[in-house]
Amino acid sequence: xxxxxxxxxxxxxxxxxxxxxxxxxxxxxxxxxxxxxxxxxxxxxxxxxxxxxxxxxxxxxxxxxxxxxxxxxxxxxxxxxxxxxxxxxxxxxxxxxxxxxxxxxxxxxxxxxxxxxxxxxxxxxxxxxxxxxxxxxxxxxxxxxxxxxxxxxxxxxxxxxxxxxxxxxxxxxxxxxxxxxxxxxxxxxxxxxxxxxxxxxxxxxxxxxxxxxxxxxxxxxxxxxxxxxxxxxxxxxxxxxxxxxxxxxxxxxxxxxxxxxxxxxxxxxxxxxxxxxxxxxxxxxxxxxxxxxxxxxxxxxxxxxxxxxxxxxxxxxxxxxxxxxxxxxxxxxxxxxxxxxxxxxxxxxxxxxxxxxxxxxxxxxxxxxxxxxxxxxxxxxxxxxxxxxxxxxxxxxxxxxxxxxxxxxxxxxxxxxxxxxxxxxxxxxxxxxxxxxxxxxxxxxxxxxxx
Amino acid sequence: xxxxxxxxxxxxxxxxxxxxxxxxxxxxxxxxxxxxxxxxxxxxxxxxxxxxxxxxxxxxxxxxxxxxxxxxxxxxxxxxxxxxxxxxxxxxxxxxxxx
Numbered sequence: 001x002x003x004x005x006x007x008x009x010x011x012x013x014x015x016x017x018x019x020x021x022x023x024x025x026x027x028x029x030x031x032x033x034x035x036x037x038x039x040x041x042x043x044x045x046x047x048x049x050x051x052x053x054x055x056x057x058x059x060x061x062x063x064x065x066x067x068x069x070x071x072x073x074x075x076x077x078x079x080x081x082x083x084x085x086x087x088x089x090x091x092x093x094x095x096x097x098x099x100x101x102x103x104x105x106x107x108x109x110x111x112x113x114x115x116x117x118x119x120x121x122x123x124x125x126x127x128x129x130x131x132x133x134x135x136x137x138x139x140x141x142x143x144x145x146x147x148x149x150x151x152x153x154x155x156x157x158x159x160x161x162x163x164x165x166x167x168x169x170x171x172x173x174x175x176x177x178x179x180x181x182x183x184x185x186x187x188x189x190x191x192x193x194x195x196x197x198x199x200x201x202x203x204x205x206x207x208x209x210x211x212x213x214x215x216x217x218x219x220x221x222x223x224x225x226x227x228x229x230x231x232x233x234x235x236x237x238x239x240x241x242x243x244x245x246x247x248x249x250x251x252x253x254x255x256x257x258x259x260x261x262x263x264x265x266x267x268x269x270x271x272x273x274x275x276x277x278x279x280x281x282x283x284x285x286x287x288x289x290x291x292x293x294x295x296x297x298x299x300x301x302x303x304x305x306x307x308x309x310x311x312x313x314x315x316x317x318x319x320x321x322x323x324x325x326x327x328x329x330x331x332x333x334x335x336x337x338x339x340x341x342x343x344x345x346x347x348x349x350x351x352x353x354x355x356x357x358x359x360x361x362x363x364x365x366x367x368x369x370x371x372x373x374x375x376x377x378x379x380x381x382x383x384x385x386x387x388x389x390x391x392x393x394x395x396x397x398x399x400x401x402x403x404x405x406x407x408x409x410x411x412x413x414x415x416x417x418x419x420x421x422x423x424x425x426x427x428x429x430x431x432x433x434x435x436x437x438x439x440x441x442x443x444x445x446x447x448x449x450x451x
Numbered sequence: 452x453x454x455x456x457x458x459x460x461x462x463x464x465x466x467x468x469x470x471x472x473x474x475x476x477x478x479x480x481x482x483x484x485x486x487x488x489x490x491x492x493x494x495x496x497x498x499x500x501x502x503x504x505x506x507x508x509x510x511x512x513x514x515x516x517x518x519x520x521x522x523x524x525x526x527x528x529x530x531x532x533x534x535x536x537x538x539x540x541x542x543x544x545x546x547x548x549x550x
Contacts (some may be wrong), residue, residue, distance in 0.1 A: 253467040254508070
């Protein structure tokens with residue numbers, strides 16, 4: 001059955017890809033089309049709220065191209081981490097889009113849905129049974145923290161995707177999955193080299209980012225008994241041994257080791273060489289299966305409700321003394337908030353960032369110079385939506401607060417009306433743990449439907 | 452005196468999951484790679500990033516002429532006090548270092 005060819009249209013659905021390159025890929029007879037649908041890369045909001053980072057319209061337009069490509073190639077189409085975060089709700093959201101498109105395209109298809117979301121009670125039970133272990137670093141886990149989380153997902157690996165492939169489904173909509181598992185699942189099933197199956201999957205998980213032309217998106221990776229060969233599908237993209245090898249560095253804390261459900265791969269002794277101008281051959285990665293099967297958990301909880309205000313200072317005296325100004329203002333405001341609203345400082349956080357000075361790097365900034373103007377970003381985060389009222393209380397002082405008592409009242413620049421922006425509910429990551437499982441499917445469910 | 456950014460081909464930084472940051476220094480050729488490997492000390496990096504020695508992982512990747520540093524984030528990605536979710540601007544600190 002090998003070699004096995006996996007066509008990867010791009011690093012993530014929603015980012016766009018070159019349609020001509022996709023068609024080239026289809027002509028090259030792939031055995032499966034695999035695309036990632038999510039990540040924690042944009043922060044905790046998506047998982048916390050259980051929503052997609054990308055617009056439905058963008059997802060639908062790209063998914064349509066892939067459903068057409070799948071029909072032409074007559075092979076399975078797999079998406080992992082549906083709707084950015086891979087919650088059950090986002091798998092159903094993707095199902096809804098797929099059903100709409102199946103009707104529009106007049107396609108009859110069998111769909112497998114892989115659910116990866118975890119019940120709080122299941123997590124609590126496994127925590128009590130000492131089946132959950134922290135990675136480094138990890139928030140301190142307890143029942144209360146589990147209870148506070150809005151969504152918890154487990155990252156599926158190759159085993160769960162293989163279960164879906166075995167159902168004979170033409171489209172697989174998977175919840176949270178490791179970026180690599182959607183690509184490695186089929187070659188692993190068909191007897192390709194295990195280390196190379198994971199290594200090749202890692203190389204192409206961001207699409208054409210492993211090539212000279214990242215935005216072209218589409219790459220093909222071919223797996224066999226001894227290694228893999230990667231080739232970009234756009235005529236304007238090339239893979240070199242360096243662009244391919246360098247991808248192991250990207251977003252990886254360790255450039256040689258990658259942990260996956262069921263073990264880890266080691267690419268220390270891999271060899272990379274160009275077969276021709278476009279294609280790179282890689283061999284030598286090793287797969288080390290672990291004794292105990294485990295999957296990674298992700299969870300998010302509400303960090304609070306946030307409101308922000310922005311004021312611009314152009315007056316030289318205030319620009320030069322902006323730190324002193326906000327220190328003095330902060331002290332004054334905390335007193336006012338306490339006296340007028342009866343809210344203690346422990347119930348909210350008030351932070352000033354100086355845009356133009358060090359708002360990006362904070363205390364790490366080495367290169368502080370007096371700029372021509374400074375934007376003062378005021379952030380209020382509270383346990384409940386009182387942050388809006390606090391922002392309104394702050395508003396007039398942000399506009400007029402003087403550095404000294406015996407000066408004419410200053411007025412700074414507000415760029416917006418209303419001045420404050422409610423950012424609503426904000427979230428934080430609350431898990432960096434692994435869950436041990438006796439059977440890979442113990443924390444996952446598959447549902448099949450035909451449309 | 453040159454800065455490290457002027458000396459090497461490229462320096463980039465990026466979040467590696469929500470809990471880690473990783474920095475890649477692409478030296479461009481073997482000569483510069485050897486020079487940077489020898490001269491750039493862990494204590495300089497620790498001071499620059501305000502992290503402890505035990506937190507810093509250093510990799511010297513001969514085949515790619517790359518020096519890589521990884522360390523856990525002091526502030527988890529997307530926390531209310533996070534200033535740079537992807538940590539990609541942190542590379543500037545190394546770029547502007549005198550070398």
